[in-house]
Amino acid sequence: MKPILSVRDLARRLHTSVERLRETAAEIDRGMQSHYTFWSEQNEKTGKIRHYRVPKPELKGIQRNIKNAVLGPLELSDSAHGGVRGRSTHTNASQHLGQPWVVTTDVRSFFPNVKHYIVYRMFRHEFGFGKEVASLLARLTTLHAELPQGAPTSTIIANLLMAKAVDAPVSQRARELGAANTRFVDDFCFSGNDPRSLINDTARALSRKRLPIWRKTTKFQAKPKLKIMPRSRRQEVTGLVVNSASGPSVPREYRDAVRAAIHQAAALPEGPQRRSAENSIRGRIVYVEMSNPGAAKRLRRAQQTARILGQG
Numbered sequence: 001m002k003p004i005l006s007v008r009d010l011a012r013r014l015h016t017s018v019e020r021l022r023e024t025a026a027e028i029d030r031g032m033q034s035h036y037t038f039w040s041e042q043n044e045k046t047g048k049i050r051h052y053r054v055p056k057p058e059l060k061g062i063q064r065n066i067k068n069a070v071l072g073p074l075e076l077s078d079s080a081h082g083g084v085r086g087r088s089t090h091t092n093a094s095q096h097l098g099q100p101w102v103v104t105t106d107v108r109s110f111f112p113n114v115k116h117y118i119v120y121r122m123f124r125h126e127f128g129f130g131k132e133v134a135s136l137l138a139r140l141t142t143l144h145a146e147l148p149q150g151a152p153t154s155t156i157i158a159n160l161l162m163a164k165a166v167d168a169p170v171s172q173r174a175r176e177l178g179a180a181n182t183r184f185v186d187d188f189c190f191s192g193n194d195p196r197s198l199i200n201d202t203a204r205a206l207s208r209k210r211l212p213i214w215r216k217t218t219k220f221q222a223k224p225k226l227k228i229m230p231r232s233r234r235q236e237v238t239g240l241v242v243n244s245a246s247g248p249s250v251p252r253e254y255r256d257a258v259r260a261a262i263h264q265a266a267a268l269p270e271g272p273q274r275r276s277a278e279n280s281i282r283g284r285i286v287y288v289e290m291s292n293p294g295a296a297k298r299l300r301r302a303q304q305t306a307r308i309l310g311q312g
Helices: 007-013 018-029 057-071 089-094 116-126 131-141 154-177 197-207 252-266 272-291 293-311
Strands: 036-042 049-055 101-106 180-184 187-192 227-230
Touching: 007 018, 007 057, 007 131, 018 057, 018 131, 049 057, 057 131, 057 154, 089 180, 089 272, 101 197, 116 131, 116 154, 154 180, 154 187, 154 197, 187 197, 252 272, 252 293, 272 293
Parallel strands: none
Antiparallel strands: 036 049, 101 187, 101 227, 180 187
């Protein structure tokens, strides 16, 4: 796609007016709350709190058009699997099956650390967009000078930000080592005979974008962010076990938790709470089916049996 040089061209692609784009960007700059809904969610296992910034309908519509008409045609790297059509945690994990070593790490506080100026420079210098176009796009897709977690544009911006600056040099180095490398948003994975040196290669590439990588566990972390896993222990990539060369597998603990949830749901009285629990279970079984179709079939059978017994 050719660079977008004029704001008029940008507005035409986004199906709005130049004036409204400028007004919306100015309202976000002034910290107006009318364009976002704020909420937080705590992970039950780790205790980590994620802060979500979800755009309201007008801005969400603009951001969706930015995603589809402006960002969508731009080229992503082959190593990107998160937020990419046709790819998933399953395709990501499938690149690291049956390897002697698997290494995983991620970017520390990724979304808050992707600052407004980083996004601006990407549009202006890496993709060659016009100065005001780059400024408007950065202002419309960031909040309080950060990449908001919850906006439809944030994941694809993360992928584009990493493509040339991080994925390209790390993939080249991985090929030289005969190793595999993938990225799921800000989660990096390397595998092969000895992929550990890719940690430093990735850290250097990220530092050029002012992004820090996890290198060690701190006292506030429930689990280490940097994991170096030999074949002799369980190797996990984006939540899936990859020790076997035959394919990734959902951990047994996850399948056991789904089975327990089936029995808990069956004990609930008929009503909205039970229907919600059963819908959640069906979604979790679909996830299991991607990697373990046999286990998913057994879980569906268990859910059907539990429901019949519960009705009795």
